[in-house]
Amino acid sequence: MKDIKSFIAKHVVDLPRSGIREFFAVAANMQDAISLGIGEPDFVTPWHIREAAIFALEKGRTCYTDNLGLRRLRNEIAKYVGKNYGIEYDPSCEILVGVGVSEVLDCALRAIINPGDKIMYHEPCFVSYSPSIKLCHGIPVPVKTRPEDGFSFNMDEVRKSWEPGCKAIVINFPTNPTGGVAEISQLRELAEFVVEKDMLVISDEIYSELRYEGGHVSIASLPGMKDRCIFMHGFSKAFAMTGFRIGYACAPKALIEGMMKTHQYAIMCAPIVSQEAAIEALLRGGPSMEKMREQYMRRRDFIVRRFNEMGLDCHLPKGTFYAFPCVKRYGMSSMDFAKTLLEKAKVAVVPGSAFGPSGDGYVRASFSTSYENLMEAADRMESVLKNL
Ligand SMILES: Cc1ncc(COP(=O)(O)O)c(C=O)c1O
Incomplete structure (x- = not known):
């Protein structure tokens, strides 16, 4: 039999794996790391929506x-x-x-x-x-x-x-x-x-x-x-x-x-x-969504202010739960910057290059995590970046 890998279609072999997954495999094994890498809400689905799902099952749907x-x-x-x-x-x-x-x-x-x-x-x-x-x-x-x-x-x-x-x-x-x-x-x-x-x-x-x-x-x-x-x-x-x-x-x-x-x-x-x-x-779902939106906005204002104060140029994202600060002044690729941050500050962010070549020079920091986590992450980052 030929090499099993040779059965995979060429256009599939040629596709790289997602840069996010590879990076977070490393972060997941690190004790005490704070993740700003998450691409989903940190809130659990509002109860009335979960209840509707449970009720559907109860009804035999x-x-x-x-x-x-x-x-x-x-x-x-x-x-x-x-x-x-x-x-x-x-x-x-x-x-x-x-x-x-x-x-x-x-x-x-x-x-x-x-x-x-x-x-x-x-x-x-x-x-x-x-x-x-x-x-x-x-x-x-x-x-x-x-x-x-x-x-x-x-x-x-x-x-x-x-x-x-x-x-x-x-x-x-x-x-x-x-x-x-x-x-x-x-x-x-x-x-x-x-x-x-x-x-x-x-x-x-x-x-x-x-x-x-x-x-x-x-x-x-x-x-x-x-x-x-x-x-x-x-x-x-x-x-x-x-x-x-x-x-x-x-x-x-x-x-x-x-x-x-x-x-x-x-x-x-x-x-x-x-x-x-x-x-x-x-x-x-409108009111519960609105409450989550208010939390994201409060966290956004905090983390973007802290990033700019510590010298990470960051434009104000007008939507989503992601900040995208520029890391070019540190003279390394966004992957190396993210690795350094993870190693020294135990804070995980996603290298901007995971989102296409034009994302290099930036990192994605999700504010879909608690305000307390954001405060701790900002303190850790500031003390590491001072010495970079
Ligand atoms: C821009 C964008 N589109 C689509 C998706 C996927 O969403 P869904 O969970 O509905 O598949 C994501 C998830 O991160 C996203 O960021």
Whole structure:
């Protein structure tokens, strides 16, 4: 028999493993380390949502659902998206419920990419975008974002990065890992550009409720954009429901139909218990979400102030639960900086290079941890950085 590894498809062999996982394997084995590396809420899912899941089980709700998701859930999603984002979708055919934004993103990419198609996205970005495009035999086309633009996209960069064959652009505001947001004027410019180039937009709005200054606007709500947008959202972040694995996409019927094929054959449907919990989140989850948002904001103000005081240049993230300070003045790669910090201060942050080459020179520090942990982490970092 040949070497077992030679059975793995070439495009899979070529994919690197996530930089975050590798780094945190080291951090996990260290005693007393404080992790600012976490990419999920430190809050447990609000009780009334957990209770809805338990009640669903008690009622014996243990079957498959419609491939698109429970109709009651799709109705509530349509109401939520209509009310909060100003976009009307038909729950009978324009909404697909999946296993997190991760899955609906994969379905969208698989639905639209022919081998060799190019997909743009702004970078630094969520670790999955580039690999997910490559897994569909697409070509990733990153667009650099910069702190001087608040890590929003810059239209000159978008135009410079565009190449013939670009079929869609993935956007994510507020952005993981930078906390960048896009203002409505910028979204209008981007909308004009995608119309000019006749592209689709995949808009990952998973952090949209966690916007601290200004209101969130979805590009899909701008005139004429709904027809060329796949709006994606989920319950993981704002509702603290990562383990429920539930998310959704809203898009024109033909696109949902295309995405449904992957979803139907690969997944069948999202777990019914999670779908029942998601209905409860949409119906009554607002106040508990607001309380978590207030905590994140208080922690953000603290940690960003402390970073700047200790000499780590850090722009104010206007959304998400991530700060993205610059570490260039220490003259090392972000991986070496993160390793040094872990070793000497026992504080774990994620090297910015895990979010694409343009993330090098930065680290991601999550403030999804207690205020006390943040205070302790800041003290430890300050005493180590003084001597670097
Ligand atoms: C920008 C972004 N999109 C999508 C996801 C995945 O979300 P889900 O849990 O809904 O799959 C994450 C998770 O970290 C994220 O940061």
